[in-house]
Amino acid sequence: MASVPRIEQALLAAIEPGEQAGCPPQLAAAVRYAVLPGGARIRPRLCLAVAAACGEDHPAVVDAAAAAIELLHCASLVHDDLPCFDDASTRRGKPSVHRAYGERLAVLTGDALIVLAFESLADGCSAAPQRLAPLLRVIGRAVGTGGGIVAGQAWECEPRAVLAQYQQAKTGSLFAAATLAGATAAGVAEAAPWALVGERIGEAYQIADDILDATANAAEIGKPVGRDEALGRPSAVAQLGLQGAVALVRRLVADAAAAVPDCPGADALREVLRAQADALLPRSLRQAA
Amino acid sequence: MASVPRIEQALLAAIEPGEQAGCPPQLAAAVRYAVLPGGARIRPRLCLAVAAACGEDHPAVVDAAAAAIELLHCASLVHDDLPCFDDASTRRGKPSVHRAYGERLAVLTGDALIVLAFESLADGCSAAPQRLAPLLRVIGRAVGTGGGIVAGQAWECEPRAVLAQYQQAKTGSLFAAATLAGATAAGVAEAAPWALVGERIGEAYQIADDILDATANAAEIGKPVGRDEALGRPSAVAQLGLQGAVALVRRLVADAAAAVPDCPGADALREVLRAQADALLPRSLRQAA
Numbered sequence: 090m091a092s093v094p095r096i097e098q099a100l101l102a103a104i105e106p107g108e109q110a111g112c113p114p115q116l117a118a119a120v121r122y123a124v125l126p127g128g129a130r131i132r133p134r135l136c137l138a139v140a141a142a143c144g145e146d147h148p149a150v151v152d153a154a155a156a157a158i159e160l161l162h163c164a165s166l167v168h169d170d171l172p173c174f175d176d177a178s179t180r181r182g183k184p185s186v187h188r189a190y191g192e193r194l195a196v197l198t199g200d201a202l203i204v205l206a207f208e209s210l211a212d213g214c215s216a217a218p219q220r221l222a223p224l225l226r227v228i229g230r231a232v233g234t235g236g237g238i239v240a241g242q243a244w245e246c247e248p249r250a251v252l253a254q255y256q257q258a259k260t261g262s263l264f265a266a267a268t269l270a271g272a273t274a275a276g277v278a279e280a281a282p283w284a285l286v287g288e289r290i291g292e293a294y295q296i297a298d299d300i301l302d303a304t305a306n307a308a309e310i311g312k313p314v315g316r317d318e319a320l321g322r323p324s325a326v327a328q329l330g331l332q333g334a335v336a337l338v339r340r341l342v343a344d345a346a347a348a349v350p351d352c353p354g355a356d357a358l359r360e361v362l363r364a365q366a367d368a369l370l371p372r373s374l375r376q377a378a
Numbered sequence: 379m380a381s382v383p384r385i386e387q388a389l390l391a392a393i394e395p396g397e398q399a400g401c402p403p404q405l406a407a408a409v410r411y412a413v414l415p416g417g418a419r420i421r422p423r424l425c426l427a428v429a430a431a432c433g434e435d436h437p438a439v440v441d442a443a444a445a446a447i448e449l450l451h452c453a454s455l456v457h458d459d460l461p462c463f464d465d466a467s468t469r470r471g472k473p474s475v476h477r478a479y480g481e482r483l484a485v486l487t488g489d490a491l492i493v494l495a496f497e498s499l500a501d502g503c504s505a506a507p508q509r510l511a512p513l514l515r516v517i518g519r520a521v522g523t524g525g526g527i528v529a530g531q532a533w534e535c536e537p538r539a540v541l542a543q544y545q546q547a548k549t550g551s552l553f554a555a556a557t558l559a560g561a562t563a564a565g566v567a568e569a570a571p572w573a574l575v576g577e578r579i580g581e582a583y584q585i586a587d588d589i590l591d592a593t594a595n596a597a598e599i600g601k602p603v604g605r606d607e608a609l610g611r612p613s614a615v616a617q618l619g620l621q622g623a624v625a626l627v628r629r630l631v632a633d634a635a636a637a638v639p640d641c642p643g644a645d646a647l648r649e650v651l652r653a654q655a656d657a658l659l660p661r662s663l664r665q666a667a
Contacts, residue, residue, distance in 0.1 A: 110524025116532035173481040192462040193535050201528045207496040208518040211511045221510055222500045229497040234409060234490045235399025243405035243486050
């Protein structure tokens with residue numbers, strides 16, 4: 090999956106209008122800081138790859154969907170890092186937003202990114218306005234109270250949570266939205282089968298993140314490591330061992346490729362997804378390494 | 379302005395779908411707690427009154443717009459009350475959300491309300507999908523980085539802020555959106571002149587809030603009083619004196635009534651707005667009292 094320059098351009102287009110319309114300077118700076126430079130951009134890349142496979146006809150709609158998904162991901166990182174949650178000091182290799190700009194601006198930056206995500210959807214859909222409502226629903230559900238990211242984070246506040254439900258809400262939901270939104274943005278009327286592709290990639294990503302947390306050092310991944318163990322969080326590495334976790338990543342990515350529905354670019358997309366299995370793992374654990 | 383049952387119904391319709399789809403119980407409870415029972419619901423009432431004056435043809439669209447505006451207002455209250463901002467212990471006569479549910483759920487409740495607001499817009503506009511994009515833009519701008527509520531709150535984090543710009547962003551923007559959205563939801567193609575009506579009501583409300591803060595007791599208004607003075611915030615009462623501030627409320631409401639554009643129910647709406655001048659003030663300062 091390539092397309093990173095296209096994603097960066099779409100993200101800039103989403104955050105610039107607010108900056109120009111009299112945004113307080115520190116808020117504008119904190120929003121940029123939270124979004125740029127980014128991580129792997131895996132969710133918007135997945136969205137673009139699916140839209141391309143489906144034969145996208147309105148690139149602006151696809152760009153807006155991909156940008157909205159990444160902005161919402163960035164919002165969740167900023168709020169998850171807050172002192173009342175993870176109290177993370179670093180993120181993407183630099184101080185977290187609340188360490189760099191203070192807690193108040195970190196709360197507001199997350200809020201701003203949520204609003205910007207939905208605004209950018211409305212702007213991007215002007216050439217195909219009938220796609221706005223289905224895209225808004227798909228993306229809203231992935232971040233909201235009913236099984237979205239906010240629900241996932243809130244499971245951390247409950248005395249009991251079902252692990253699969255927690256992970257599906259916290260991580261899987263936005264991956265599923267990335268593939269659903271890619272197909273919806275490309276005009277696919279029955280996009281529902283695309284959810285499974287994103288869900289499997291999301292599960293693979295979750296396991297790969299556990300592997301990174303257990304094996305990498307902080308400089309390598311740009312955020313604190315060993316947090317799962319320190320915070321008593323469930324980890325696939327603790328449950329399955331390192332080799333078992335790596336095998337699971339490969340199987341989940343293969344499942345994702347197998348779940349790709351018929352579409353003009355299905356074969357090419359399956360190849361792209363399979364190549365992702367290695368890209369998700371630390372260099373020392375890749376087959377080609 | 380009446381219509382409170384209709385607003386409560388629209389708010390319930392907006393928050394229930396997320397609850398039914400597997401929302402963590404404490405998050406669902408905190409979202410309800412933040413929304414119900416409400417305050418004066420002045421913004422959604424203004425939205426409904428304008429839509430009625432414009433001859434609304436799709437009540438579901440108007441309901442969704444009014445609910446979205448109130449949900450976003452509630453979100454801003456929950457986040458403004460957080461320890462890192464006002465650290466308010468009470469709101470609407472009961473413990474603030476972070477006092478009742480903890481800081482983590484208060485952050486998530488605000489996030490959830492923002493998402494619910496936009497989701498409810500998409501759902502409500504299914505009978506008139508072409509109104510979704512303009513409504514989303516009007517409402518998004520009122521809460522976002524470019525002069526919306528988030529920008530207003532962020533001016534509190536800047537070393538210097540222009541008072542008028544701060545107040546317009548923090549309070550005026552959502553009042554302007556209430557009238558703009560009411561007209562837009564009713565199908566008015568050129569809704570822009572409606573902004574001034576909301577802005578003037580918003581300014582009146584801001585001054586009336588300063589008057590309440592300076593004159594009422596906490597039991598009467600359900601939140602701490604004397605906060606403006608304690609936090610060194612600018613207050614119209616400090617600047618103009620009590621009688622001057624009361625006169626300004628009356629003048630601003632009269633300006634709002636005078637700014638009502640031609641529409642089928644313009645005269646009735648002007649009467650409703652004028653009656654609001656007294657309703658905004660403490661009982662002891664009302665002309666009819």
